[in-house]
Amino acid sequence: MKKILVIDDDPSLARTLELYFKGKGYRVEVANAGINGLKLWHTAEPDMVLMDVQLPDLDGPEVLAKAKEERLGGDVIMITAFHDTDATLKAIRLGAADYLYKPIDLDALDLLLEKILVQRQQQERMTRLCHVISESYKPDQLIGRSARMLAVIKAIAQVASSRTNVLIEGETGTGKELVARTIHHASCPEEPFIAINCAAIVGTLLESELFGHEKGAFTGAVHRKIGKLEYAGHGTVFLDEIGELPLEFQAKLLRVLQEREIQRVGGVQTVPLQARVVAATNRDLNEMVQHKTFREDLYFRLQVFSIQIPPLRERKEDIVPLTEYFLHRLNQEMHKHVRRIPNAYLSEFQAYDWPGNIRELQNVLHRGLIISTSDTLELDENWRIDKHAVPKKDGLRQDGADVLISLEALERTHIDKVLRFTRWNFGEACAILGISRPTLRKKIHDYRLEEGD
Incomplete structure (x- = not known):
C-alpha cells in the first residue's frame, strides 16, 4: 500500500487531502507543523509528501532541506500560494518533484500523481540500467584492482x-x-x-x-x-x-x-x-x-x-573503480550529486583505448558533470578522441579529392585539432599528444599556430 504524508497547518485542507487519498487506497499520515512532519517522515517512510510552503514553525523549504540532510525518501509536492514564488523555487532547487497552487484542484492533483508515477517508473528503469557509484573512496587514493x-x-x-x-x-x-x-x-x-x-x-x-x-x-x-x-x-x-x-x-x-x-x-x-x-x-x-x-x-x-x-588500455579492470573515484571526487569539488553512470557508458569506456590515459578519463568525466542536470551522468556525444580520423585541412584539394601530404603538414593539423579540442589547455593537449610542454610550445611556434585561428 502506498503511503502519503500531508504536512499542512490548514485543518480543512489537510482533512480533505486525507479523505481523498484514503478513498484511493493510500495510507495517510497528517502533520500540522514542520517539526512534527519531520518526525512522521522518519517513522512513516512515505512514498509521497504533500507539504505547504508556509508552516507555523519551519517553512516548507527548510523542512525539505532537513529531510535531504537526513536522507529521507519520497517524492515531494509543495502546496503554495501565488505570493510564495521565491520559496517554491527554493523548494524545487532542493529537490521537490513539483508544486500545486491553492486552492487545490483534485483533477490537477490526479494528473500530477500520474506524472510522478511515470517519472518514478522511468527512474527505476534507469536505476536498473545504471551503475551506482561507491562513496567509500579517500582523497588521492591509488585506484587499481587489475x-x-x-x-x-x-x-x-x-x-x-x-x-x-x-x-x-x-x-x-x-x-x-x-x-x-x-x-x-x-x-x-x-x-x-x-x-x-x-x-x-x-x-x-x-x-x-x-x-x-x-x-x-x-x-x-x-x-x-x-x-x-x-x-x-x-x-x-x-x-x-x-x-x-x-x-x-x-x-x-x-x-x-x-x-x-x-x-x-x-x-x-x-x-x-x-x-x-x-x-x-x-x-x-x-x-x-x-x-x-x-x-x-x-x-x-x-x-x-x-x-x-x-597505460589504461592495459588495465581495463580498473576503469569502473577509477570512474567511481573521479565522480566521487568531482562531485565534492563541484558541489554536484551525480551518483549514477549508465551501463552503456561503462561499456563504451571499456571498449575505448584512452590515448590520454587516466587524465583523459578524468577530463571526460569533468566535462560530463558540467552538462549533467540530474543524478545520472550525461556525456557529450563527441567525448572520444578519434585517433584514426584523417584531417581534412591541408589534406584535400579544392575539389575535395584526397592527396598525399607531408608528415609536417599532418602533424601541424593534428596538433591544431588537439589544441582546439582542449580549448588550448596545454596540460590536456600534452596528455593527448604524449609530448612535454616545452615541445608543444616549440611546435606551436614553428607551425605559427595561434589560439582562435
Whole structure:
C-alpha cells in the first residue's frame, strides 16, 4: 500500500487531502507543523509528501532541506500560494518533484500523481540500467584492482621502507606523481614532498632551483637561496619528466646522487642530501641512452628501483573503480550529486583505448558533470578522441579529392585539432599528444599556430 504524508497547518485542507487519498487506497499520515512532519517522515517512510510552503514553525523549504540532510525518501509536492514564488523555487532547487497552487484542484492533483508515477517508473528503469557509484573512496587514493596495478602497489610497499632512489616509468597521464606521493606517504608522511617539473624550468635556472645559490653568485642573486633538494630535508624530491633534463645538467645531478651532497651555486661548502629522489618519465630512457641523449651512468643511478605503470588500455579492470573515484571526487569539488553512470557508458569506456590515459578519463568525466542536470551522468556525444580520423585541412584539394601530404603538414593539423579540442589547455593537449610542454610550445611556434585561428 502506498503511503502519503500531508504536512499542512490548514485543518480543512489537510482533512480533505486525507479523505481523498484514503478513498484511493493510500495510507495517510497528517502533520500540522514542520517539526512534527519531520518526525512522521522518519517513522512513516512515505512514498509521497504533500507539504505547504508556509508552516507555523519551519517553512516548507527548510523542512525539505532537513529531510535531504537526513536522507529521507519520497517524492515531494509543495502546496503554495501565488505570493510564495521565491520559496517554491527554493523548494524545487532542493529537490521537490513539483508544486500545486491553492486552492487545490483534485483533477490537477490526479494528473500530477500520474506524472510522478511515470517519472518514478522511468527512474527505476534507469536505476536498473545504471551503475551506482561507491562513496567509500579517500582523497588521492591509488585506484587499481587489475593484476598490473596490484604489482605496482606491491612494489610501492617493498620500496617504501628504504631510502632508495626510484624511477617511475609510464605514458603521460598514467598517474606517475600519484605513485610518487603514495611512496612518500608510506615512508615519511610528516616530511616535505617537493615536486619539480624538469621540463618547466629553463635550463639556466635548473641549478639554482635544485641546488640553491649563495648571495652574489650571479647578477640578481641578492640573497642566499635554499635549493629544493636541500629544502626537502628527510622527505621526497620528485623529479618529473626527468628525460627533459639538458645533458650538461645531467652530470651535475649525477654527482649529487653519487656523493649524496649538494653545493649551492657560488658556494664552497657542501650540504648533505638527505631526501629520497623519485624520478619519473614518459620517455624510453634506455633508448635515449643508446642515442646519447641521456647519460647511462645517471640512468643506472636513478634506476636502483624501477616501477612501470601500465597505460589504461592495459588495465581495463580498473576503469569502473577509477570512474567511481573521479565522480566521487568531482562531485565534492563541484558541489554536484551525480551518483549514477549508465551501463552503456561503462561499456563504451571499456571498449575505448584512452590515448590520454587516466587524465583523459578524468577530463571526460569533468566535462560530463558540467552538462549533467540530474543524478545520472550525461556525456557529450563527441567525448572520444578519434585517433584514426584523417584531417581534412591541408589534406584535400579544392575539389575535395584526397592527396598525399607531408608528415609536417599532418602533424601541424593534428596538433591544431588537439589544441582546439582542449580549448588550448596545454596540460590536456600534452596528455593527448604524449609530448612535454616545452615541445608543444616549440611546435606551436614553428607551425605559427595561434589560439582562435
